[in-house]
Amino acid sequence: MEVQVKLKSLFWRTSFYGALTEGGVGTLYRGLVEAFVKLGHKTIFASSGPMNLPEETDFRLIEYSKLLRNFPEVLNFPYNESSLKQMMKIVENTQPDFFYLHHHDFHYGGAKLKEKTGLPFILHFDSIEYWVKKNWGKLYFGNLLKWCEQIEVDQADAIIVISEVLKKQASEFYSIPQEKIHVSPNGVNVDKFNPYIDSSSVLKKYGLEGKYVIGYSGSFNEYHGIDLLAQAAKKLLTEIPDSRILMVGDGALREKVEGILKIDNVRDKVIITGLIPLNDVPDHLAACDVLVSPIKHNHNDEFFGSPIKNFEYKAMGKPIVATNLGQLNTIFQEKHNALILEHNSFESIIERIFELYQNPDLSHQISVQARKDAVEKHSWTKNVEKIVDLYKIIMEKR
DSSP: OOOOOOOEEEEEEOSOOTTOOOSHHHHHHHHHHHHHHHTTOEEEEEESSOOOOOTTSEEEEOOOOGGGTTSOGGGGHHHHHHHHHHHHHHHHHHOOSEEEEEOOTTOOHHHHHHHHHOOOEEEEESSOHHHHHHHHSOOSOHHHHHHHHHHHHHHOSEEEESOHHHHHHHHHHHTOOGGGEEEOOOOBOTTTSOTTOOOHHHHHHTTOTTOEEEEEESOOSGGGTHHHHHHHHHHHHHHSTTEEEEEEBOOTTHHHHHHHHHHTTOGGGEEEOBSOOGGGHHHHHHTOSEEEEOOOOBTTBOOOOOOHHHHHHHHTTOOEEEOOOGGGGGTOOBTTTBEEOOTTOHHHHHHHHHHHHHOHHHHHHHHHHHHHHHHHHOBHHHHHHHHHHHHHHHHHHO
16 A cells, blocks of 8 residues: 655745735635645745635745835845745755745746755746736836746746646747646635535625525636626626625726626626635625626637636535636536536626526536536645645656
8 A cells, every 4th residue: 555645845925915815826825735734744835925824834924025015026036035045944944845836927936946955846837927917917027027937947847737728838938848747727625615504694794685696706807707797787687586696806807897887777786795805705605596707718819727716616516607718618518517608798698697597407407516526626635636746756756
C-alpha cells in the first residue's frame, strides 16, 4: 500500500488587495489551503494583506509600503525585493517542501526565490497578464511585463493553468513546453456549499419568503454577463409570478446594471448585495430557486477562464442555466446538469429560466446531477491531490 506523503506547503500571495479579502483569488487560496489542511498537510501562507484562513495555517504578513499603494503596478517593483528578503527568512525558519505562487503582474519574486533556495516552484496561472492588461485595462510597460512573466514561467518547475485553452495560449505566447503545463480547473468546498443549508435568515432579510428567486453570484465584470441578466429582468419578473432577482457581488458593471434596472422600472424587485464574505455566499445561494451563469467570450478570443461560481452553483444542488463556452462544455451539459444558454443572449436567459420554472421534475433532475458532479469531480481536494502528485513528479526528476 502506498504511504501517503504529508507535505509542508508555502503559499505566497503577492498582489496588493488591501482590505478587499473576498473575490476569486482569495477564494482560490482559501479553497486550496482548507483542502491541504483537510488532507493532513501543513501550510504556511505569506501575503501582502489579511486572509481568512484555517486557524491551523501559519500566516505571515509581508505588507506593501504605504508610499507605493496609490501608484501604478510597475512602481511596486520594490515589493519584489523587500518581500523576497522576508520570504528567504520564512523559508529558512519553516523549511517547506515547495512553494505555490498565484501569478501576478509585474512580479518576478517566484523566479528569484527558486533561484536562491532551490525549492520546487509551482506557479498558478489564471491568465496571461500581458493580455489582460492590453485588452481589459491599460498597458504602459508591455515589454517589462512580458519579461516578468517570462522569467516566472521559465523558472517554475510546473505550471498549473485553469483550462486547456489557456494552456495552449500560454505555451504559444511564452514558448513553454506542453509537458510543463498542467490543467486544473477551479473547484469548490463541497462541505461549505451543499444543498442542506438553511436559507431562512437570508429570505427574511431581503423579503424573499414565498418568492421564486433567480440568483447570480460573482463579479460584475464584462465577461461574467451580469448585464445580460439585468436586461432579462423585466420580462422574467413580469412572466414569473412573485419572482425576485438576487445578485450577489459587485464590480465595474454595477452602475450599468443598476441603470438598466431603473430604466425598466424593476430596480425595486432586484436585490444587489454588493461584496459579502465568502462564508455568507452559501446562505445566499441556498435562498435561490435557480442560478444563472451567462459567461461571455473574452473579446474576440476563445474563453479561457474557470469561474469559481460555476462549481459553487453545482455544489449547492440547484438548477442552473449557463453558457458552456470553451472548457465550460466539460462542466455543463444540456439537460444533464444544466440548461445551456445561447452566447450573449438575454432572451435565452428568459426562455431557459421559464422552462425550469414550468418543469419542476427537470429542475430536480439537473440539480441532483450537478451536486453529484461537484462532489465527484470539482472538490478542492481533487486540486490538492493533483498538486501533491506534481510535487512527487518534480522530486523524482531531481
